[in-house]
Amino acid sequence: MNDNLKNRVTRGVAWSIGEKIGTMLLQTGVSLVVLMLLLPDDFGVMAILTSLVTFAQVFVDSGFSQTLIRSKDEPSEEDYSSVFVFNIAVSLLLYGALVTLSPWVADYYAMPEIRKIAPVFFLFLPVNALCVIQNTLLIRQFRFALLSKVTFAASVVSGAAAVLLALAGYGVWSLVAQRLMQVLTRAAMLWWWGGWRWRARWSVGRLWSMAPYSMSLMTTDLITAVYNKLPQLFIGKIYAADTLGYYDQAQKLKDLPVTSTMTAVQGVIFPALSKITDQERKFAESFRQIVMVVSYVMFPVMLGLSAVGYEVFDVFLKEKWLPTVPYFEIICLSGLFYPIAMVAYNVMKVRCRGRRIVQLEVVKKLILTVILVVVIPQSITAVMWGLVAFSVCEMVVNVWAALRVTELGLWRLVRTLLPVAAVSAAMYLMVQGVGQWVASESGLRLAVELAVGVTGYLVLSVLFRLEAFREVMTLLRNQLRR
Numbered sequence: 001m002n003d004n005l006k007n008r009v010t011r012g013v014a015w016s017i018g019e020k021i022g023t024m025l026l027q028t029g030v031s032l033v034v035l036m037l038l039l040p041d042d043f044g045v046m047a048i049l050t051s052l053v054t055f056a057q058v059f060v061d062s063g064f065s066q067t068l069i070r071s072k073d074e075p076s077e078e079d080y081s082s083v084f085v086f087n088i089a090v091s092l093l094l095y096g097a098l099v100t101l102s103p104w105v106a107d108y109y110a111m112p113e114i115r116k117i118a119p120v121f122f123l124f125l126p127v128n129a130l131c132v133i134q135n136t137l138l139i140r141q142f143r144f145a146l147l148s149k150v151t152f153a154a155s156v157v158s159g160a161a162a163v164l165l166a167l168a169g170y171g172v173w174s175l176v177a178q179r180l181m182q183v184l185t186r187a188a189m190l191w192w193w194g195g196w197r198w199r200a201r202w203s204v205g206r207l208w209s210m211a212p213y214s215m216s217l218m219t220t221d222l223i224t225a226v227y228n229k230l231p232q233l234f235i236g237k238i239y240a241a242d243t244l245g246y247y248d249q250a251q252k253l254k255d256l257p258v259t260s261t262m263t264a265v266q267g268v269i270f271p272a273l274s275k276i277t278d279q280e281r282k283f284a285e286s287f288r289q290i291v292m293v294v295s296y297v298m299f300p301v302m303l304g305l306s307a308v309g310y311e312v313f314d315v316f317l318k319e320k321w322l323p324t325v326p327y328f329e330i331i332c333l334s335g336l337f338y339p340i341a342m343v344a345y346n347v348m349k350v351r352c353r354g355r356r357i358v359q360l361e362v363v364k365k366l367i368l369t370v371i372l373v374v375v376i377p378q379s380i381t382a383v384m385w386g387l388v389a390f391s392v393c394e395m396v397v398n399v400w401a402a403l404r405v406t407e408l409g410l411w412r413l414v415r416t417l418l419p420v421a422a423v424s425a426a427m428y429l430m431v432q433g434v435g436q437w438v439a440s441e442s443g444l445r446l447a448v449e450l451a452v453g454v455t456g457y458l459v460l461s462v463l464f465r466l467e468a469f470r471e472v473m474t475l476l477r478n479q480l481r482r
Contacts, residue, residue, distance in 0.1 A: 026155050032042045035317055039245075040249075044111070044240075045241065048236050049103065050179075055229070058225050060087055063214035063327040064214045065132055067214040078201060078206050079210070082202040082207050088129050088130070099122055105118075113172060117173070120180070124180060125180060130191065150186055154183075216318055223365050238377070243380060246324045247327060253333050258338060280406075290343050294340070295340060296420050302335035310322075310325050311327050339398065341399070342398075344398035345401040399413070416468075417468070423460045426456070431456075434452045
């Protein structure tokens with residue numbers, strides 16, 4: 001990776017991760033307040049609605065935004081206008097369809113609240129479609145500082161709305177307001193500062209020329225979206241609404257650090273790797289370094305959360321949400337493998353044809369289908385372990401496919417990850433050990449565990465001279481100098 005591109009990537013990742021950390025902390029605070037004020041059943045209702053929106057959003061974008069980002073040549077105004085019109089038209093059609101189907105969904109899941117909430121909540125689709133092109137342009141231009149500020153501001157506004165409505169006793173409507181206010185604020189700010197307006201004529205021909213790659217991505221994203229939300233849909237039917245709420249919150253709290261970090265990293269590395277796809281050695285080394293740095297950050301975070309799960313829930317959420325703890329401790333382990341799988345997936349998106357990506361997704365989802373068929377009727381705990389097993393399978397498949405299209409060797413990648421995994425495992429054992437030794441109340445025990453975990457991880461990194469530690473420190477020093 002040349003120095004100029006590396007600097008742009010570093011700055012982009014720094015801004016994105018800075019925003020994601022800020023947003024994650026803000027969302028954590030908002031979530032803690034809302035969780036204390038609302039019932040698990042409320043989150044079960046939102047889990048069903050959010051699943052439906054996730055599926056619909058894949059069709060709204062249809063892979064066109066990633067096609068525009070991937071393009072080596074600057075897309076024309078007609079390209080942007082064509083995708084914009086497509087996004088708006090599809091979002092309005094899907095909004096109408098989902099609102100029409102909402103009474104049936106409410107009856108199917110025995111959740112009558114869905115009838116009232118759906119017409120408001122599904123406005124997310126057309127509002128979000130308004131700012132897809134601005135977001136795409138800013139990513140192409142590596143203007144991640146602006147994107148980070150917009151995202152954080154939207155989180156502040158939506159979080160404040162959710163807390164105020166929850167305190168006022170509006171229940172599930174506080175969650176609806178949070179989601180809508182976030183996308184409304186983001187759309188308004190991107191239209192104001194994004195620098196793009198719909199001016200040019202749109203053309204079906206331009207969409208058709210982008211369709212082969214974009215439709216492949218859409219198929220892949222749809223398969224992923226369906227299977228990511230499939231457990232919620234079945235759990236909502238088979239188990240009580242509060243059980244779905246416990247499951248969904250375990251997933252969401254796990255996703256706060258995982259999704260925040262990987263969204264920041266993926267948003268930068270996909271356009272960056274696209275620019276060096278013809279430089280074999282630089283591409284392979286960049287792939288290795290990204291995996292190394294991401295693993296160095298995520299391994300201790302996810303193992304640490306698994307180790308202190310009970311204390312976190314006992315201190316912040318109290319008895320009402322303690323049934324979530326066993327699910328949370330298990331599902332955090334999937335966060336060890338998902339980041340590596342996603343980095344490898346970005347490599348495939350850059351290097352592989354769309355058909356190959358779809359084929360791999362079909363293979364992975366067949367594996368997940370077998371797992372879900374076995375575990376969903378058993379228990380929620382079995383579902384959690386099944387998702388961990390699938391995250392391992394997904395990582396193996398993605399890495400295998402990515403290594404086939406790069407010069408990076410498997411043993412080289414394993415040697416990169418083993419020291420990080422070993423130090424993270426040692427940190428986990430230290431936290432577990434000190435947790436058994438400190439027999440006081442949960443707040444003090446949590447503070448001691450966090451101090452031991454952070455200190456132990458950094459000390460072991462220095463003692464064993466981890467390459468990942470040196471790389472992270474170099475990136476931090478360079479960023480602070482700027």
